[in-house]
Amino acid sequence: xxxxxxxxxxxxxxxxxxxxxxxxxxxxxxxxxxxxxxxxxxxxxxxxxxxxxxxxxxxxxxxxxxxxxxxxxxxxxxxxxxxxxxxxxxxxxxxxxxxxxxxxxxxxxxxxxxxxxxxxxxxxxxxxxxxxxxxxxxxxxxxxxxxxxxxxxxxxxxxxxxxxxxxxxxxxxxxxxxxxxxxxxxxxxxxxxxxxxxxx
Amino acid sequence: xxxxxxxxxxxxxxxxxxxxxxxxxxxxxxxxxxxxxxxxxxxxxxxxxxxxxxxxxxxxxxxxxxxxxxxxxxxxxxxxxxxxxxxxxxxxxxxxxxxxxxxxxxxxxxxxxxxxxxxxxxxxxxxxxxxxxxxxxxxxxxxxxxxxxxxxxxxxxxxxxxxxxxxxxxxxxxxxxxxxxxxxxxxxxxxxxxxxxx
Ligand SMILES: [Zn+2]
Numbered sequence: 001x002x003x004x005x006x007x008x009x010x011x012x013x014x015x016x017x018x019x020x021x022x023x024x025x026x027x028x029x030x031x032x033x034x035x036x037x038x039x040x041x042x043x044x045x046x047x048x049x050x051x052x053x054x055x056x057x058x059x060x061x062x063x064x065x066x067x068x069x070x071x072x073x074x075x076x077x078x079x080x081x082x083x084x085x086x087x088x089x090x091x092x093x094x095x096x097x098x099x100x101x102x103x104x105x106x107x108x109x110x111x112x113x114x115x116x117x118x119x120x121x122x123x124x125x126x127x128x129x130x131x132x133x134x135x136x137x138x139x140x141x142x143x144x145x146x147x148x149x150x151x152x153x154x155x156x157x158x159x160x161x162x163x164x165x166x167x168x169x170x171x172x173x174x175x176x177x178x179x180x181x182x183x184x185x186x187x188x189x190x191x192x193x194x195x196x197x198x199x200x
Numbered sequence: 201x202x203x204x205x206x207x208x209x210x211x212x213x214x215x216x217x218x219x220x221x222x223x224x225x226x227x228x229x230x231x232x233x234x235x236x237x238x239x240x241x242x243x244x245x246x247x248x249x250x251x252x253x254x255x256x257x258x259x260x261x262x263x264x265x266x267x268x269x270x271x272x273x274x275x276x277x278x279x280x281x282x283x284x285x286x287x288x289x290x291x292x293x294x295x296x297x298x299x300x301x302x303x304x305x306x307x308x309x310x311x312x313x314x315x316x317x318x319x320x321x322x323x324x325x326x327x328x329x330x331x332x333x334x335x336x337x338x339x340x341x342x343x344x345x346x347x348x349x350x351x352x353x354x355x356x357x358x359x360x361x362x363x364x365x366x367x368x369x370x371x372x373x374x375x376x377x378x379x380x381x382x383x384x385x386x387x388x389x390x391x392x393x394x395x396x397x398x
Contacts, residue, residue, distance in 0.1 A: 023349070025393075028359065
């Protein structure tokens with residue numbers, strides 16, 4: 001017999017509102033967001049009916065009719081400023097990403113005991129705590145966020161997983177380009193330093 | 201209230217006794233939500249809370265892991281306020297006023313909502329009369345008092361753009377025609393709107 005819930009089954013009353021895929025606001029508010037051009041492209045592609053309702057010349061004329069010429073001018077100037085600001089911020093972000101490096105470091109703690117540290121993921125917009133959790137799950141080992149003396153934070157994973165971790169990062173955290181990942185082997189660095197010191 | 205971006209903090213599961221009292225609080229603050237309460241807070245789902253640091257400390261309540269419902273400002277006498285996404289889902293359940301088109305961009309940049317944006321031709325304040333609290337033309341039919349929660353609609357727009365607490369009663373706003381009406385609102389595009397609740 002089928003399960004019968006007690007009480008009446010109600011039709012859902014919740015409205016479903018479309019939000020802009022670019023600025024996240026209801027599309028009728030995109031004009032205030034500073035990414036108008038991109039918002040329009042997105043809306044035209046994804047919700048052409050809404051696009052016509054909001055951005056057709058008739059709709060725009062009706063929308064500005066109630067504003068004084070002065071207010072229209074101020075609004076246009078404001079929109080321009082916002083767009084310029086958004087563009088500059090976007091460019092800055094892109095520059096930052098292009099120049100950021102994720103460093104995977106294999107560190108020898110004791111003889112044949114390694115930890116792997118990963119630093120720099122925050123520059124690509126990832127939350128280190130979450131990533132540390134993901135690493136821990138993926139490699140079934142301890143993984144945590146620790147402070148580094150220089151002031152930032154890094155993720156420390158127990159064991160030598162440096163090769164696997166690169167693959168995992170490329171697969172899961174797609175904002176990190178392969179070219180922006182570097183490897184450091186801490187043991188070798190130490191040895192090299194020791195050798196250099198000893199040789200002088 | 202949330203002009204700056206917020207950083208997500210860990211979500212906490214709430215005890216069922218606290219869930220029950222929040223449900224009561226929500227219904228007494230927003231009686232018109234009653235017909236939808238089982239949809240807003242399904243009995244089987246569990247309610248989570250997330251601490252926020254806005255202008256004041258606040259707590260956001262979340263259901264189904266990531267759906268924001270309402271927030272509580274850590275300050276005496278501020279009512280429980282709905283997240284705009286909840287307002288968009290159940291607009292009929294909240295008292296509203298409407299700003300004119302010219303005021304939209306100010307409200308969406310976090311400015312205090314001032315009386316002239318409501319008293320002008322494009323604005324709308326309650327229109328007291330008999331009948332349901334929400335008239336068919338969208339006017340609220342009861343004057344709203346200082347300290348009451350209010351949803352801010354906008355001329356020519358279908359969806360609400362802000363929510364907050366009145367710092368002046370609507371009768372007073374009509375009479376004086378100037379001064380602040382809603383301070384520290386939660387508005388489209390602010391830190392709370394953009395907060396990742398996943
Ligand atoms: Zn948009």
